[in-house]
Amino acid sequence: MxxxxxxxxxxxxxxxxxxxxxxxxxxxxxxxxxxxxxxxxxxxxxxxxxxxxxxxxxxxxxxxxxxxxxxxxxxxxxxxxxxxxxxxxxxxxxxxxxxxxxxxxxxxxxxxxxxxxxxxxxxxxxxxxxxxxxxxxxxxxxxxxxxxxxxxxxxxxxxxxxxxxxxxxxxxxxxxxxxxxxxxxxxxxxxxxxxxxxxxxxxxxxxxxxxxxxxxxxxxxxxxxxxxxxxxxxxxxxxxxxxxxxxxxxxxxxxxxxxxxxxxxxxxxxxxxxxxxxxADTCKSLVHIFFAQRGTSKVPGITDRGLMPRQVRNVAVVGGGLMGSGIATALVLSNYSVILKEVNDKFLQAGIGRVKANLQSRVKKGNMTQEKFEKTMSLLKGVLDYESFKDVDMVIEAVIENVSLKQQIFADLERSCPPHCILATNTSTIDLNLVGEKTRSRDRIIGAHFFSPAHIMPLLEIVRTQHTSPQAIVDLLDVGKKIKKTPVVVGNCTGFAVNRMFFPYTMAAMLLVEHGADLYQIDKVITKFGMPMGPFRLADLVGFGVAIATGAQFVQNFPERTYKSMLTPLLQEDKRLGEATRKGFYLYDDRRKASPDPELKKYVEKARSISGVSIDPKLVKLPEKDIVEMTFLPVVNEACRVLDEGIAVKAADLDIASVMGMGFPPYRGGIMFWADSLGSKYIYSRLEEWSKLYGGFFKPCAYLANRAARGIPLGAPSGQAKSRM
Missing domain, CATH: 3.90.226.10 (2-enoyl-CoA Hydratase; Chain A, domain 1)
Structure with a gap:
């Protein structure tokens, strides 16, 4: 043994x-x-x-x-x-x-x-x-x-x-x-x-x-x-x-x-x-997560070729906003020398200030000495042009989600960086082939998708296209390990693995609310299930601008299985943009404590009338178990598609991605492991029943239908069950 x-x-x-x-x-x-x-x-x-x-x-x-x-x-x-x-x-x-x-x-x-x-x-x-x-x-x-x-x-x-x-x-x-x-x-x-x-x-x-x-x-x-x-x-x-x-x-x-x-x-x-x-189930789930986390860095056809990671010493980060400064913080904390580039001095000083604040909070908590703070800060250098990019081994672009801006930056990077330099983007939704469309270096283009705040969240999604070289993937896996992230290698598509799996999460919650469920009750139940917060509290935290922009990507790419609710746009019209404005789905006091807002009813009623949806008495007093399943089973359904399309290498990678990227409770073993505790037949029948009542949003995908018909676990390797017959 x-x-x-x-x-x-x-x-x-x-x-x-x-x-x-x-x-x-x-x-x-x-x-x-x-x-x-x-x-x-x-x-x-x-x-x-x-x-x-x-x-x-x-x-x-x-x-x-x-x-x-x-x-x-x-x-x-x-x-x-x-x-x-x-x-x-x-x-x-x-x-x-x-x-x-x-x-x-x-x-x-x-x-x-x-x-x-x-x-x-x-x-x-x-x-x-x-x-x-x-x-x-x-x-x-x-x-x-x-x-x-x-x-x-x-x-x-x-x-x-x-x-x-x-x-x-x-x-x-x-x-x-x-x-x-x-x-x-x-x-x-x-x-x-x-x-x-x-x-x-x-x-x-x-x-x-x-x-x-x-x-x-x-x-x-x-x-x-x-x-x-x-x-x-x-x-x-x-x-x-x-x-x-x-x-x-x-x-x-x-x-x-x-x-x-x-x-x-x-x-x-x-x-x-x-x-x-x-x-007990808890032990089985946590042992599964223990091994799944160690297994993410094994990628068939990539890490089994005997390639050694190249030495990455100097890294440049383009964009000093919240994400860029967080990524720069993670890098200097692990002794990488970092060049932070911004478009003007005001933005640059703000970016450097954020890195400084991130490190100072460690000093305050006693996790870092003043001496170590100064040494770490000295690894960061701010610039306004690409002059010093001729010596960097890797660039991570972290600007706003705008396709033409990213294309321009990558064309500039190709001219300014040495030929071995890895060109990474921190986009969370944009197709990488679009990002690199105007370059000739497609083999070095790779996604390095961090989660916010980047110096704290443990997950790093490494996104490869059909052009990305195995060497670039091996190099980024090594950097991920050195900056203490758990890397998950995924394929290229809208939203990659984490955001794509979880796009139905908030949509399902919106659908329930428009059909009569209580919004605050949904958040309570989801938190009780073990998530750090419910979907509405999360939307407030992230901010509606981001939520609507990413939602639009999915509506555009998967129109047949999205639920378009007017609730968020209606709140946005009234300058209720989430926690930052102290008003969203909740009201926030000076200490950012959230409390329910009785005003919200009128927004829900208005959204309902625009959608032409009527209240379903069954959903008004929904049992907790049904709230959990109606919110998470659409996520499982999308995760099945991600597996079926080969976007994720294995179900265990999606388990780690759900735990570390979205806060899914580890003691439930991750999204696919939890789904398999319910069984593919059961999940299929529930989704099928809801799709008859509430439309295509719930329609089970072919992979799920196939596995349910044959009674095979959703997470079993495809060698044991060919999903396409």
């Missing part, structure tokens, strides 16, 4: 009588079942041998262990054969072998000690780490809880409040902080690490240092009355922050069990809870 070659541990006994057990399973020494079994064998041997007095556990190549092997989850979840139960194995190995051993052991921690890695270390009788080591229990990010004793040992080492915070936020701590918390016993330099741990282990043996079994430590646990208050507070916070998730609450219950009924009862409850959560 481990990665091949099999993960293992080695045992090396020194002249001092200390056995060093090393975990080896590259790249992060993950704890596959092979590694855990090998750890038990190495321990048994060390305990048997008379020449071994004490034990040190460490990891190969400067990493202790990144935790339990997530690739094993899939095997355990499908449960095809009688599966081993990780939690119960851990009790056997960590509690009954490591912690109960009659020879003391010390963990020597460098690099990562995350999840199961930290749990192995906590079962040892002391811990020594380096200052850069990261120690944490991030299991909740995968929909499970620490399953190797972490819920019981961490609270006993650092106290309840700190341990709950570490588990519930999944944030690791570094060396000095871990020492302050009592999680480790000393912090030393990497070259002294193992030697210090060996001496420490012998000191424990000879009574010079305490021999501590973490599981039975009680001095850090708060008294029961106080503990109950801490649990109460943690539960309240969790319900507020993650109302749709149960596994954080299960984690709190398991910690409480150990405090109230003792650590062994806690361990058994933890093992059972881990097993149960492993099979």
């Amino acid at each position: 481990g990665s091949s070659p099999k993960g293992r541990t080695t045992l090396d006994v020194g002249a001092d009588g200390v056995a060093v057990i090393t975990i080896i399973n590259p790249p992060v020494n993950s704890l596959s079942l092979d590694v855990l079994n090998s750890l038990k064998q190495s321990y048994d041997e060390a305990l048997r041998r008379n020449d071994v007095k004490a034990i040190v556990v460490t990891g190969a190549n400067g990493k202790f262990s990144g935790g339990f092997d997530i690739t094993a989850f899939g095997g355990i979840q499908t449960g095809k054969e009688e599966q081993p139960k990780p939690g119960f194995i851990a009790v056997e190995i960590l509690t009954k072998t490591v912690e109960a051993a009659r020879k003391p052991s010390v963990a020597a921690i460098d690099g990562l000690a995350l999840g199961g890695g930290l749990e192995v270390a906590m079962a040892c009788h002391a811990r020594i780490c380096t200052s850069v080591a990261q120690l944490g229990l991030p299991e909740l990010q995968l929909g499970v809880l620490p399953g190797f004793g972490g819920t019981q040992r961490l609270p006993r080492l650092v106290g309840l409040s700190e341990s709950l915070q570490m588990m519930l936020t999944s944030k690791p701590v570094k060396g000095e902080e871990a020492l302050g918390l009592g999680l480790v016993d000393a912090v030393v330099s990497p070259n002294e690490l193992v030697a210090t741990a060996r001496r420490w282990a012998l000191d424990i043996l000879e009574g010079r240092r305490p021999w501590v079994a973490s599981l039975y430590k009680t001095d850090k646990l708060e008294p029961l009355g106080e503990a109950r208050e801490i649990f109460k507070f943690a539960r309240a916070q969790t319900k507020k922050q993650a109302p749709n998730l149960t596994h954080p609450l299960v984690c709190i219950d398991v910690v409480e069990e150990g405090v109230v009924s003792g650590p062994l009862a806690g361990l058994w409850k933890e093992a059972e809870a881990f097993q149960e959560l492993l099979h």
